[in-house]
Amino acid sequence: MSNSYYEFFCPVKVIAGKAALEHIPYELSGLAAKRPMIVTDKGVRAAGLLDPIIAACEESGLEIVSIYDDVPPDSSTTVVRDIAAVYRKEKCDSIIAIGGGSAIDTGKAVNILVSEGGDEIAKYSGAGVLKRPLKPFLVVPTTAGTGSEVTSIAVITDEKKGVKLPFTSSYLLPNAAVIDPRMTLTLPPHITAATAMDAMTHAVESFTCMAKNPLSDAYAAAAIKKVSHSLLQVMDNPKDSDARLELAQASTMAGIAFSNSMVGLVHSLGHATGAICHLPHGLCMSLYLPYVLEYNLETIRGPLGELLLHLEGPEIYSATPASRRAEASISALRKLRDALYKRCQLPRTLKETGKVTEEQLDQIAEMALDDGSIMFNPKEVTLKDARAVLQRAWA
Amino acid sequence: MLAKRIQPMASQAKRLYVELMFQVMGRALQAVSEVDGEVQKEAQVLPEGFLFEMMVMPEGAKLIVEHIGGGRFHYHGDSAPRAVNVSIQFKHLTHAFMVLSFQEKTSIAFAHDRMLVDGDVSYAVRMTRVLNRLESFILPKIIAKRAVKEYPDNLHLPEKLISAAQIYLKVATHFIQTARA
Ligand SMILES: [Fe+2]
Numbered sequence: 295m296s297n298s299y300y301e302f303f304c305p306v307k308v309i310a311g312k313a314a315l316e317h318i319p320y321e322l323s324g325l326a327a328k329r330p331m332i333v334t335d336k337g338v339r340a341a342g343l344l345d346p347i348i349a350a351c352e353e354s355g356l357e358i359v360s361i362y363d364d365v366p367p368d369s370s371t372t373v374v375r376d377i378a379a380v381y382r383k384e385k386c387d388s389i390i391a392i393g394g395g396s397a398i399d400t401g402k403a404v405n406i407l408v409s410e411g412g413d414e415i416a417k418y419s420g421a422g423v424l425k426r427p428l429k430p431f432l433v434v435p436t437t438a439g440t441g442s443e444v445t446s447i448a449v450i451t452d453e454k455k456g457v458k459l460p461f462t463s464s465y466l467l468p469n470a471a472v473i474d475p476r477m478t479l480t481l482p483p484h485i486t487a488a489t490a491m492d493a494m495t496h497a498v499e500s501f502t503c504m505a506k507n508p509l510s511d512a513y514a515a516a517a518i519k520k521v522s523h524s525l526l527q528v529m530d531n532p533k534d535s536d537a538r539l540e541l542a543q544a545s546t547m548a549g550i551a552f553s554n555s556m557v558g559l560v561h562s563l564g565h566a567t568g569a570i571c572h573l574p575h576g577l578c579m580s581l582y583l584p585y586v587l588e589y590n591l592e593t594i595r596g597p598l599g600e601l602l603l604h605l606e607g608p609e610i611y612s613a614t615p616a617s618r619r620a621e622a623s624i625s626a627l628r629k630l631r632d633a634l635y636k637r638c639q640l641p642r643t644l645k646e647t648g649k650v651t652e653e654q655l656d657q658i659a660e661m662a663l664d665d666g667s668i669m670f671n672p673k674e675v676t677l678k679d680a681r682a683v684l685q686r687a688w689a
Numbered sequence: 690m691l692a693k694r695i696q697p698m699a700s701q702a703k704r705l706y707v708e709l710m711f712q713v714m715g716r717a718l719q720a721v722s723e724v725d726g727e728v729q730k731e732a733q734v735l736p737e738g739f740l741f742e743m744m745v746m747p748e749g750a751k752l753i754v755e756h757i758g759g760g761r762f763h764y765h766g767d768s769a770p771r772a773v774n775v776s777i778q779f780k781h782l783t784h785a786f787m788v789l790s791f792q793e794k795t796s797i798a799f800a801h802d803r804m805l806v807d808g809d810v811s812y813a814v815r816m817t818r819v820l821n822r823l824e825s826f827i828l829p830k831i832i833a834k835r836a837v838k839e840y841p842d843n844l845h846l847p848e849k850l851i852s853a854a855q856i857y858l859k860v861a862t863h864f865i866q867t868a869r870a
Contacts, residue, residue: 299801421807460810505800556800664811669799 300507302554303464306444310473310543312535315346318390318432319354321470325430327388331381332358333401334392335365338436341480343392347434360384365393369400370451371459374415378407388430391468392477394489395440395575398433402448402466405431416452416459424463433468436477438541439489439576441496441549443471473546475539479532483638486528488576490541491634494521495564495579496548498587498627499557501601502594503670506555514551519604520544525630529637558671559662560586563683566661571650580631580640581647585687587624589679593672595620602626645689655684703786707745710789711752714743714823715764718754721823722762729760731819740765740773741816745785775808775816795820 309317322330330351338344344361351358362377381389381404389408391401406418409428418424433443448461478486497517500510524540531537563586564578587598599619603611605626614622634640641647644655659680662668668675722728739756751767779785784803787793795817798804806813 299803301802421805503800504796505802664814666806666810666814669796669814669817 439492491580492576562665
C-alpha cells in the first residue's frame, strides 16, 4: 500500500481533562462570544449534564441565552430551521452543542444557517459549498465514540424528500472540543460498550484502510491502546472517571484519525444495517469488525499485525511470531467482544441482535455497496463478497 | 508563468493527453453500456437523465455522460445540457494525468485526496465501479491491473471492444512516452 501522498488537517482545539467544562466561558470570551445558545437533547438534560456547564458559565458572569433540548436521535431539516429561528429571535452569537452524534451534527447545521442566512439548509448540502468561517462553536461530547467533535461532516435528514443530506466543509469543525469525564460518567453500560467499539473501529479502519498515513496512524494506534486498556475497566467500574476520560480521549483521537484517513467496509455494512434494521451504529461496528478484518486479512496483514502491540501490550506482541500477529489482533478483538457480551450482552452476531432476519442480508449487502466508505476499503468488494461477510456475521 | 516557460511541452502534452483520454473514455462508456450486462446493471439504478461529469480544476477538460435509461449511457462531449448530478473533480491537471495514464489507481487517487466528489456519494461510488469495469474492459490486462483495485475474473472481451483496446493502448503508450520525456 502506497502512502506517497497524504493530507492531514485538524484545527480543533482540544480541551480535555478534569474541570474542562470550566474552561468554556474563557474559550467563548476568546472568540468574542457573549450570548451562547445550547443545542442538546432531552436525555442529556434529564441526566443533569447541563447543570455543571450552566453553573460554570454563570460563575464567570456568562449567561446562556437559550437552551434547545429537543434534538431527536435522527436530526432533520425542520429541527435545524426551528433552532435557527430561536437563535435569531434570542440574538445569540455562538453555539454550544452538547450530546452525541445527532446533537453535534444539528449544532453544525444550525451554525451554517445562522452564519450564512436563510431557512433552507438543503441549499448548503454537498462538499465545499461554504467559503468562510461560521459563528463561534463549541462541542461537548456526552458519548465516547462518534468523534463528531473533530469531523468536518454533518448529516441531516430531509423529511420531505426522505433523504439524508450530507454537509462537508472544514468550517463545520468546532473552535474547540471540550472533553470532560463528568459528561460520560453516567452513560449506561451497553451504550458505553457500543460507542467505545465505534471509536475502536474508527481507529482500526483508519489504520488499515487505503488513506492511512503516518499522522493518522499515530492517533489511531494511541486510540486503540486506550480503548483496549480502559474499556473493560469502565465496564467493571462505571464511576472510574480516569478510565472514562481515557475512553473519551480515545474517541476524539480516533475521530481525528478517521476524519483524515477515512473508514472502510465495517462502516459500509454498519451504515446499511443501521438504515435497514435500525440497530445502533456502535453495535453494528462491534459486530462486523472481526469479520471484515478477516475478509481484508491478506491485504492488511502488515498494519493489522502491528496493532497487536496496542491491543494486547508488549509481552503478547513480542511472544507472537510476526507471521501470526494479524490473526492474533483479530483474536484480541474477538476476546474483547466476548468480554463485552458477558457484561452487557452486546451482540456479536446478527442473529444475537434478534432484530435482523436472514432474508434482509441481500438488501444490506446491496446498500453497503453504495456507501461512500467502501471506496476506502483496502480490498475490492463485490456484491458476492459483501454477502459472504454478512453470512459469516450471521451466526 | 515561470513554470509555463520552463516546461511548456510537458504541460501541453499532459493537457492534450487528458483531453483525449476523456474523449476515449466518454465514447467507450457509451459503447460498453450498450454491450455489457454488468455495466447496465450498475447504471440502471441511476435516474434517467442523470448527468455525470469528470473534470479538471479549475476550468480544464471535461467528460460528461448521461444515463438515458435502461443502463445506457450517452456521451455528451465536454458540455452538459443542464446542471450535472455528480461531478468528480481532479484538483490539478497533473493528478488527472496520473490517473488517466494509470500511474495512480483511481481508488488510490481518492484516498490521496487528488479529487473531490460533488453530489450524491452513493451515485459517485456506483460510477467509480462503472469506470473500473470500463478500464478493465478497454485496457489490456497488464495496464488495467494498475488502474483498478482488483481485476474482475468474469471479464470476457466482446469482439467490438478488442479493437478499442488496441487503439486505447496505442494512444496511452504514445502519450506516456512523450509526456514523460
Ligand atoms: Fe463510526
